[in-house]
Amino acid sequence: MYAFIYTYGCKVNQVESEKIVNDFKLYNLIITDDIKKADVIILNTCAVTANAEKKFRSLIRRAKSEKPSTLIAVTGCAAEKDKEKLKSIGADIVVTNSGKMDVLKHISEKSDHLESIFDTHGFVEAENISMATKTRAFVKIQDGCDSNCAYCIIPSLRGLPVSRAYDSIISEIKNLVNTGYKEIVPVGIHVGKYGMDIAGEFDLCSLIEGILKIEGDFRIRLTSIEVNELTPKMISLLENNTDKICRHYHIPLQSGSSQTLERMNRNYTSEEYIDKLTELKRRIPDCLLGADVIVGFPGETDEHFKETLSTIEKSLLEHLHIFAYSDRSGTKASEMPNKINGKVKSERAKFLRAKAAEIKYEAAKKRIGNIYKVLTQKDNTGITDNYFTIKFKEPVEPNIFIDVLITTALKDGTLKGDILYV
Numbered sequence: 001m002y003a004f005i006y007t008y009g010c011k012v013n014q015v016e017s018e019k020i021v022n023d024f025k026l027y028n029l030i031i032t033d034d035i036k037k038a039d040v041i042i043l044n045t046c047a048v049t050a051n052a053e054k055k056f057r058s059l060i061r062r063a064k065s066e067k068p069s070t071l072i073a074v075t076g077c078a079a080e081k082d083k084e085k086l087k088s089i090g091a092d093i094v095v096t097n098s099g100k101m102d103v104l105k106h107i108s109e110k111s112d113h114l115e116s117i118f119d120t121h122g123f124v125e126a127e128n129i130s131m132a133t134k135t136r137a138f139v140k141i142q143d144g145c146d147s148n149c150a151y152c153i154i155p156s157l158r159g160l161p162v163s164r165a166y167d168s169i170i171s172e173i174k175n176l177v178n179t180g181y182k183e184i185v186p187v188g189i190h191v192g193k194y195g196m197d198i199a200g201e202f203d204l205c206s207l208i209e210g211i212l213k214i215e216g217d218f219r220i221r222l223t224s225i226e227v228n229e230l231t232p233k234m235i236s237l238l239e240n241n242t243d244k245i246c247r248h249y250h251i252p253l254q255s256g257s258s259q260t261l262e263r264m265n266r267n268y269t270s271e272e273y274i275d276k277l278t279e280l281k282r283r284i285p286d287c288l289l290g291a292d293v294i295v296g297f298p299g300e301t302d303e304h305f306k307e308t309l310s311t312i313e314k315s316l317l318e319h320l321h322i323f324a325y326s327d328r329s330g331t332k333a334s335e336m337p338n339k340i341n342g343k344v345k346s347e348r349a350k351f352l353r354a355k356a357a358e359i360k361y362e363a364a365k366k367r368i369g370n371i372y373k374v375l376t377q378k379d380n381t382g383i384t385d386n387y388f389t390i391k392f393k394e395p396v397e398p399n400i401f402i403d404v405l406i407t408t409a410l411k412d413g414t415l416k417g418d419i420l421y422v
Contacts, residue, residue, distance in 0.1 A: 003029040004038035008056055009046025011187040011223055013076055015138035016100055017044045019126040027104045035063060040071045040107060044100070045078035047153055049326040053078055057089055064090035073107050075100045077157040083114050097158060101126060117144075117159040125164070127172050130179055135377045135399050136221070137181035141169050141207065142188030147226075149254075150265045150336070151294065153328035154189060161193040166202050170210055177216040182375050182399055183246075183383075184211065185221045192229035205233050212244055217401070219375075219385060221246040224292075227268050227276050239283045247287035248387035249280060250319075254294050256311025257304035263336070264297060270311045277315040286370070288363065288386040290319035295352055296345030297325045298336035305348055309355070318363035319387065320356035324349040360413035364388060367406050367415060374404045381414075389414045 003024060007017040020042065024031055032038055041063055046052040056078060063070055073093040074086050080096045087094065092110070095103045098120040099113030106113055126140045144159040145152075173184050186207070188194060195202040211220055222245065225234070230251070238245055251273075255261050258269040277289055293308065312320070324345040327334045367388060374382035374390050378398045382390040390404055391414055408416040 001029055001039040002032040002037050003040040003042060004032055004035045005042040007044045008052055009048060011138055012140060012189055013044050013046065015140045015187055016126045018128050019101060020103060022128055023104055027108055038070060042103060043074045045074060045076035047077040047081045047157060049323065060090040073103055075103050080117060080157040123162050123164045129175060136183040136185055137176040138185045138187050139169060139172055141186045142191055142194045145190040147190065148265060150263060150332040151325065153331055156330060158189050161190060161197055163194050163198050166207060173211055174214055177214060177218050180399065182218050182401060183221055184218055185223060187223050191223055192226050205237055208237060212241060219244055219246055221248060224250045224252055227251050227273050230276050235280060235283065242284060246385040247284055249287060250290040251277065253291040255297060256308030260297055260300055260304050263299060270307065274311060274315045281316045286386060288319055289317050291317050292321045293352065294323050294325050295348040296340040298333055299338040300340055318359055322349055322352045322356060361411055364409035364413045364415055368409055369406060371403055371405050373401050376400050376402060391416050
């Protein structure tokens with residue numbers, strides 16, 4: 001049978017999907033990129049925004065309409081959130097997050113798994129011996145979050161923070177490096193909380209130090225780190241290991257207004273954010289700083305929005321993900337007064353996305369003339385350590401490091417350059 005898998009949302013979902021695909025052969029499934037050819041469709045879903053849910057619901061309805069015999073299995077955060085409700089729109093099998101890594105078993109048995117993530121204990125493993133679809137290796141190190149940001153539904157769907165055993169992580173990364181992977185990406189729902197639930201001396205810094213000791217020609221790319229987790233030890237670790245740790249730091253902002261940040265329960269001010277990012281840029285000059293920003297949070301005034309624009313500029317951000325606020329049932333923000341008109345949210349999001357595109361293009365232009373060590377990818381592109389995409393004129397072998405002299409910046413923020421052959 002042919003199976004199609006589609007992954008929505010975070011990098012943890014992506015690495016879990018990789019594990020599911022790697023197990024296809026155990027259930028006599030053959031992966032296909034053609035959804036119309038599929039006998040089985042697996043949707044690994046996201047529930048962060050209403051738009052994310054709308055997308056996969058639409059896909060279910062369309063797939064069932066076009067080919068009613070297709071078996072559709074839904075897992076991930078939307079399955080955790082809605083469970084039985086998904087059956088009414090066409091899902092045949094529903095598997096919550098606690099059973100996600102057994103989704104193929106449930107497909108073969110035509111059974112559901114509706115147990116809440118809060119009824120399970122321990123880390124849900126997703127170890128991969130290889131990446132089925134990716135050049136870079138994503139390694140799950142952590143799951144869950146208890147930060148309880150006012151707008152975020154994820155703590156209720158992913159559970160409390162839980163860390164993977166240190167030795168297990170190191171073992172998987174050694175195997176991936178020995179297999180030939182050149183970039184290791186540790187992922188989690190909140191990676192900065194790694195180790196907080198483990199007795200002993202382990203935290204994210206000590207884990208990175210352990211990864212750095214692994215022999216091989218590879219680099220580490222960190223995912224999202226909260227500004228409060230950029231401790232002096234962490235910043236020194238990043239500064240002193242730029243040859244191995246990618247100079248790309250994604251540090252969520254969410255709002256540049258201290259008043260809005262307080263209502264969001266973000267536990268830092270815009271001034272603290274600016275100070276920490278300018279310190280990073282001073283100590284690691286060619287790093288790329290990225291952030292998520294939410295516009296239209298309840299009570300966000302025009303002045304608050306202007307403060308966000310100012311904070312983005314002052315903190316030297318160069319790569320932005322913009323989201324219009326979306327009510328999530330059960331969150332504190334969903335019960336707040338002074339909701340922002342949908343038209344105003346759309347206008348602010350549109351303005352900021354245009355601004356983000358300008359910032360990204362200006363950042364790309366600043367890199368002209370630089371030489372970067374680039375990891376080539378499967379689509380005849382490459383990625384620099386500071387997260388710029390390079391488009392090659394000539395065909396390149398994927399998954400090798402090459403030196404590239406940057407010659408051109410394109411409007412979309414990507415780069416072109418000349419390969420420097422030794």
